[in-house]
Amino acid sequence: xxxxxxxxxxxxxxxxxxxxxxxxxxxxxxxxxxxxxxxxxxxxxxxxxxxxxxxxxxxxxxxxxxxxxxxxxxxxxxxxxxxxxxxxxxxxxxxxxxxxxxxxxxxxxxxxxxxxxxxxxxxxxxxxxxxxxxxxxxxxxxxxxxxxxxxxxxxxxxxxxxxxxxxxxxxxxxxxxxxxxxxxxxxxxxxxxxxxxxxxxxxxxxxxxxxxxxxxxxxxxxxxxxxxxxxxxxxxxxxxxxxxxxxxxxxxxxxxxxxxxxxxxxxxxxxxxxxxxxxxxxxxxxxxxxxxxxxxxxxxxxxxxxxxxxxxxxxxxxxxxxxxxxxxxxxxxxxxxxxxxxxxxxxxxxxxxxxxxxxxxxxxxxxxxxxxxxxxxxxxxxxxxxxxxxxxxxxxxxxxxxxxxxxxxxxxxxxxxxxxxxxxxxxxxxxxxxxxxxxxxxxxxxxxxxxxxxxxxxxxxxxxxxxxxxxxxxxxxxxxxxxxxxxxxxxxxxxxxxxxxxxxxxxxxxxxxxxxxxxxxxxxxxxxxxxxxxxxxxxxxxxxxxxxxxxxxxxxxxxxxxxxxxxxxxxxxxxxxxxxxxxxxxxxxx
Numbered sequence: 001x002x003x004x005x006x007x008x009x010x011x012x013x014x015x016x017x018x019x020x021x022x023x024x025x026x027x028x029x030x031x032x033x034x035x036x037x038x039x040x041x042x043x044x045x046x047x048x049x050x051x052x053x054x055x056x057x058x059x060x061x062x063x064x065x066x067x068x069x070x071x072x073x074x075x076x077x078x079x080x081x082x083x084x085x086x087x088x089x090x091x092x093x094x095x096x097x098x099x100x101x102x103x104x105x106x107x108x109x110x111x112x113x114x115x116x117x118x119x120x121x122x123x124x125x126x127x128x129x130x131x132x133x134x135x136x137x138x139x140x141x142x143x144x145x146x147x148x149x150x151x152x153x154x155x156x157x158x159x160x161x162x163x164x165x166x167x168x169x170x171x172x173x174x175x176x177x178x179x180x181x182x183x184x185x186x187x188x189x190x191x192x193x194x195x196x197x198x199x200x201x202x203x204x205x206x207x208x209x210x211x212x213x214x215x216x217x218x219x220x221x222x223x224x225x226x227x228x229x230x231x232x233x234x235x236x237x238x239x240x241x242x243x244x245x246x247x248x249x250x251x252x253x254x255x256x257x258x259x260x261x262x263x264x265x266x267x268x269x270x271x272x273x274x275x276x277x278x279x280x281x282x283x284x285x286x287x288x289x290x291x292x293x294x295x296x297x298x299x300x301x302x303x304x305x306x307x308x309x310x311x312x313x314x315x316x317x318x319x320x321x322x323x324x325x326x327x328x329x330x331x332x333x334x335x336x337x338x339x340x341x342x343x344x345x346x347x348x349x350x351x352x353x354x355x356x357x358x359x360x361x362x363x364x365x366x367x368x369x370x371x372x373x374x375x376x377x378x379x380x381x382x383x384x385x386x387x388x389x390x391x392x393x394x395x396x397x398x399x400x401x402x403x404x405x406x407x408x409x410x411x412x413x414x415x416x417x418x419x420x421x422x423x424x425x426x427x428x429x430x431x432x433x434x435x436x437x438x439x440x441x442x443x444x445x446x447x448x449x450x451x452x453x454x455x456x457x458x459x460x461x462x463x464x465x466x467x468x469x470x471x472x473x474x475x476x477x478x479x480x481x482x483x484x485x486x487x488x489x490x491x492x493x494x495x496x497x498x499x500x501x502x503x504x505x506x507x508x509x510x511x512x513x514x515x516x517x518x519x520x521x522x523x524x525x526x527x528x529x530x531x532x533x534x535x536x537x538x539x540x541x542x543x544x545x546x547x548x549x550x551x552x553x554x555x556x557x558x559x560x561x562x563x564x565x566x567x568x569x570x571x572x573x574x575x576x577x578x579x580x581x582x583x584x585x586x587x588x589x590x
Contacts, residue, residue, distance in 0.1 A: 029388045029391060029392070033388075033391055034384075034388070037384060037387045037388060037391060038384065040126060040128070040387065041380050041383050041384050041387065042380075043126065044125075044126050044383070045125075046366060046369055046370070046376070046379075047091060047362075047366060048091045048125045048126050049369075049376070049379050049380065049383050050091075050362060050365045050366050050369065050379065051090045051091025051092055051093060051125070051362065052091065052092075052093035052128065052383045052386055052387075053093060053341075053345070053350065053351060053352050053365065053379070053382060053383065053386070054090060054092055054093060054094070054351075054352050054355070054358065054361065054362065055092070055093060055094035055095065055096050055131070055133060055322070055351050055352065055353045055354065056078075056086065056090070056092055056094075056095060056096070056354060056355070056358050057095070057096055057098060057101050057354050058074065058078075058083035058086050058087075058095055058101065058103070058117075059071075059073040059074050059077075059083070059101045059102060059103075060074065060082065060083055060101070060102055060103070060113075061102050061103065061105050061109050061113060062082075062083075062109075062112070062113060062116060063082060063083045063084040063087075063112075063113055063115075063116025063117045063119070063120060064082050064083075064084050064116055064120075065082070066081070066082055066083070066102075067102070070101075070102055074086060077357075077358070078090075078358055078359065079359065083095065083113070083116075083117060083120075084116055084117060084119075084120035085120075086358075087117055087120045087121050087124065087130065088120055088121075088123075088124035088125070090358060090359075090362055091124070091125045091126070091128075092121070092130065093128070093130065093131060093351065093383075093386055094130050094131040094132060094133055094188070094351065095117055095130055095132055095133070096132075096133050096134060096135075096353065096354055097110070097113075097132065097133070097134040097143055097144075097186065098134070098143060099143050099144075099145075099458060103143075104134070104143050104144045104145075106147070107144070107147065107148055107180075107183070107184050107406045107410040107411065108406050110144065110184040110185070110186070111183070111184045111185055111401040111405070111406050113185075114132050114184060114185025114186065114400070114401055115185060115400045115401055117130055117132065118130055118132075118185070118399040118400050119400070121399075122399060128387065128390070129390055129395040129396060129399040130395075130399075131187055131188050131234070131386070131389065131390055131393075131395070132185055132186050132187060132188070133186060133187075133188035133189065133190060133234075134181070134186055134189065134190070135189075135190045135191070136177060136181060136186075136189050136190075136191060137153060137154065137190075137191045137192070137193060137208060138150060138151040138152060138153050138154075138173065138177060138191075139151075139152055139153015139154065139155070139156060139207060139208070139549065139550040139552065139555075140153055140206075140207050140208060140531065140550055141153070141208060142458040142552075143458060144180075144181075144184070144458065145458035146411070146461075147410065147411035148180055148184075148410050148411050149176055149177070149180060149410070149411050149412075149415040149416055149418075149419050150419060150458070150552050150553070150554055151173045151176060151177055151419050151422060151423070151554070152173065152419075152422055152423045152426050152549070152550065152554070152555065153207055153208065153549060153550050154192065154193050154207065154208055154209055154210045154220070155197075155206070155207040155208070155209060155210060155211060155533075155549045155574055155575070156207070156423065156426035156548070156549040156550060156555065156571070157169060157170045157173060157210060157220060157422075157426065158209070158210035158211035158216065158217070158220060158574030158575075159425075159426045159427075159428050159547070159549060159571035159572055159573065159574050159586070160422070160425045160426050160570075160571055161210070161211075161216055161219070161220055161574065162211065162216065162571070162572035162573060162574045162583070162584055162586070163425065163570050163571055163572040163586060164425070167219050167220055167222075167223035168223075169422045169425065170210075170220045170223040170224050170227070171223040171224065171226060171227045172227070172418065172422060173224070173227065173419075173422055174191075174192070174223070174224040174225075174226075174227025174228045174231075174235075175227040175228075175230060175231050176231075176415050176418060176419070177189070177191075177227075177228065177231075178227060178228040178229070178230070178231025178232065178233040178235075179231040179232075179409050180409055180410045180411070180415070181231075181233050182231055182232045182233050182401075182405075182409075183401060183402070183405035183406050183408070183409040183410050184401060184405075184406060184410065185400065185401035186233070187232065187233055187234060187393050187395060188233065188234040188236060188281070188282065188389075188393075189228055189233050189234070189235060189236065190236045190238060190284060190322075191224065191228070191235065191236065191238075192210075192220070192221050192224040192225065192228075192235065192237060192238075192275075193205065193208045193209055193210070193238055193239070194217065194221045194237040194238060194239075194240075194242075194271035194272050194274075194275055195208070195209050195217075195238070195239055195242055195243045195244035195268075195271075196209060196211070196212060196213075196214045196217050196242065196244040196245075196267050196268060196270075196271060197209035197211065197212055197244045197245075197575060198212045198244055198245050198267060198575075199244065199245040199246065199247065200532070200534045200575075200577075200578060201247050201506075202243075202244065202245065202246055202247065203247065203248070203249045204243070204246070204249040204250065204251065205243055205244055205246075206503075206531065206532045207531055207532055207533075207549045207550065209244055210271075210574060211574030211575050211583070212244075212574065212575040212576065212583060213574070213583065214266065214267050214268070214269075214270040214271060215270060216574065217270070217271045218270040218271040218273070218274035219274070221237060221271045221272075221274050221275050221278075222274040222275065222277070222278040225237065225275055225278040225279065225280045226278060229279070229280075229281060232393060232394065233393070234281035234282055234320075234389055234392075234393055235275075235280050235281055235282070236280070236281070236282040236283065236284050236322060237271070237272055237275035237276075237280050237282075237283050237284070238283070238284035238286070238324070239284055239285065239286035239288075239324060240272055240283050240284065240285050240286060240300065240306075240307075240311055241257075241264065241268055241269075241272070241286065241290055241293060241300055241306055241310060241311070242257065242259075242264065242267070242268030242269075242272070242286070242290075243255070243257075243286045243288055244267075244268065245257060245258070245259060245267075245268075246288060248330075250286065250287040250288060250324070250328055250329070250330030250331075251328050251329060251330070252329050253329055253330060253333075254287065254288070254289060254299060254329070254330045254333050254334075255287075255288045255289070255330065256288065256289045256290075256291070257288050257289065257290040257291075257292075258291075259290075259292060260292050261292045261293065263292075264290070264292060264293065269315075272311075272315060273315055276315050276316060276317045280319060281319050281320060281389050281392065281393075282319055282320040282321070282322050282351075282389065283311060283317060283319065283320075283321055283322070284321075284322050284323070284324055284353075285300050285301040285306075285307060285321060285322070285323050285324060285344075285349060286299070286300050286301065286324060286330075287299045287300070287301050287324050287328055287329075287330030287331040288300055288330065290303075290306065293305060293306050293310060294306050297334070298334065298343075298347075299330055299331050299334070301323045301324060301331050301344055301347065301349065302331065302334075302335070302340065302343040302344055302346075302347050303347055304346065304347045304348060306347070307321060307347040307348035307349060308347065308348035311348070312348055318385075319385065319389065320350045320351055320385050320386055320389050321348060321349045321350050321351070322349070322350065322351035322353055323344050323349050323351065323352055323353050324353065325353050325354040326340055326341065326344075326352060326353060326354055326355040326356065326361070327354055327355065327356035332356075337355065337356055337357050337360055337361065338360055338361070338363075338364040339364070340355070340361075341355060341361045341364060341365050342364055342365055342368045342373065342374065345365065345368075345374055345378065345379070345382065346373075346374065349382075350382035350385050350386055351382075351386065352365075365379075419554050420554060420557065420558070423554045423555060423557070423558040424558050424561065424567050424570075425570050425571060426548070426549065426555075426558065426571045427546060427547075427548055427555075427558045427559050427562045427567075427569050427570075427571050428533065428546060428547040428548075428549075428569060428571035428572060428573060428586045429544070429545075429546055429562065429569035429571075429586060429587040429588065429589075430533070430536060430545040430546060430547055430573070430577075430580075430581060430585065430586070430587070431536070431541075431542070431544060431545040431587070432543075432544040432545075432587060433543075434543060436496065436524050436526070436543045436544050437526070437544050437562075437563060437565075437589070438562070438563060438564060438565030438589060439477050439495065439496070439563055439564055439565065440565070441475060441476030441477050441564045441565060441566070442476070444476065444477070444478055445477055445478075445495035445496070446478055446479075446480075446493065446494050446495055447469075447472055447477055447478065447479040447480070447494060447495060447496055447497070447498055448479070448480055448482060448487065448490055448491055448494040448496075448497045448498070448523075449465045449466075449468050449469040449472065449479050449480065449481045449482075449497075449498045449499075449500070450465050450481065450482050450483065450484050450487035450497065450498075450499055450500070450514075450518075451464070451465050451484060451487075451498075451499040451500030451501060451502075451511075451514070451528075451530075452464070452484070452500050452501055452502035452511060452530070453465065453483075453484075454502045454530075454531070454551065460551060460552055460553055461553050463481070464500045464502075464530050464551040464556060465481040465482075465500050466481040467551075467553055467556040468481070468498065468500065468528070468556045468559060468560055469481035471556055471557045471559075471560035471561075472498070472560045472563060472564060474560070475560050475561055475563075475564035475566050476564055476566075477560075477563065477564045479498070484510075484514050487499070487514065487517075487518060488514075488517040488518055488520070488521055491518060491521040491523040492521065492523065494523055495523075495524070496523060496524040496525070496526055496543070497518050497521075497523050497524070497525050497526070498525075498526045498528060498563065499514065499515055499518060499525060499526070499527055499528070499542075500528050500530045500551070501515070501527055501528065501529050501530065501535040501539065502529075502530055502531050502535075502551070503531050503532050503535070504529075504534075504535040504538040504539060505538070506538065507538070508538045508539060511535075511539070512538060512539055512540070515527060515539050515540055515542065516540055519540055519541075519542065524543035524544075525542045525543055526542060526543060526544040526545070526546070526563070527539060527542045527544070527545045527546070528545075528546045528547075528548060528559060529545070529546070529547045529548065530548050530550065530551040530555070530556075531549070531550065531551065533547035533549065533573060533575065533577060534575075534577050534578070536577060536580055536581075537577050537578060537579050537580040546559060546562065546563075546569070547571070547573070565589070568588050568589050569586065569587065569588050569589070570586070570588060571586055572584050572585060572586030573585045573586060
């Protein structure tokens, strides 16, 4: 067993500090360390080698003492009761955390889970530390909520960048996010999103993208790579070769990207090139078909021309290539679950993320090695990259979260204040033709708040209308939240109605009907697009229109302060709203 220090974790740098090194090519692993890691790889059994390739989910809040239902789930899927046993049985290289797998109750619990999993890894087989990971993009996608700090998502940061041209706040946000993840023992984040969202109908990317301008997206991606990795967390640029112009969600289908090769080079390539040049630790593949890059019909995750020919050879990426989750429909339509992991490795991928049937996937890769379809040398190549990433993030020296790190780093007053400061610059005022805004808090105007009630993301304390009403009241504008069904009947006697809209579809649907009914009351209506900013083009004209790019508490608080005049709107659209506003549009108060 390899000796690895099990106490402590890489100390988190102050969130407001600059990166430890300027963005640039990833520093090579020192020859002595590389030789040591090669020695570890050479000593591993085939089963241990194959295990290092897999990053699996595991159910439960504890590594060794899960709730009975989670133990039953683990037993049914993996043949073991606990996450610790799962790590030991399959010699896993990593574990991914999900809220729905009950891994992320609170920061202290997460740190304890991370510590328990690392102890299990260090005590078994080759004794290699785990790379623990999650999707903490912030904004619309976050697995860890309060009391951790919730920050603006990518498009909100894009709105700030569109106004200032600066990447400082994107760097600052990633720095804070990375420091808090590291304190909880999570050392790989599946962020930033490097997709360029040029399709308003994209059902899965949208506000997860920094915007529609490839050069702006490239700058922000590079900044966030520096921020995460400066805090000791591996950044992962996703979803290669680009998922920004699709109309199918790869979770439920197989999208087809229709860009030509020239369009890909102009629109989709720049952010990934910027990530590689910034020294990104990992790149995640997309489960999309891209005929201009590979006419075979294979999804990019399984495409050697895309993964090896373009990502490795054209872009010169030498780090870890991780698949998007292998339980997604986009990668399972053409091949069976036994073939997908083998084909991903043949394409050039290194980490196999969350296969739907881990025992089958592990057996299938092991059988491919034994048959010669995959050589041991090919597997060793990927495992060496994975171990080098773990070495670079300090896991061989310090595998466990540092004692006291959660209290010292996660959700601190300084981080929460920084989140409010950053978010304050993202709210975008799109229209206010008659100068309705800001509301005059001094006169205590009575406001009604209503609208869409989407599933609450991590980071919300209730339906967006309720949160916004509470924050408006706190800002000096008394507000009452009512369900959409009774809003029109309740509008009379109010100074204005604020309606939250959420991804209004073509034709408008029930949300357009609601806004029409509210406008017909004669009470001024303010529409607040709380996710994609395209809603206004599908609604009747309102007295004023804003975009917040998210409906987390911090986003609703920033919007309330803008509405109440406690802050001036300063964000600008990082995407065009077809038929309505150009990219870069945004108003402020005179």
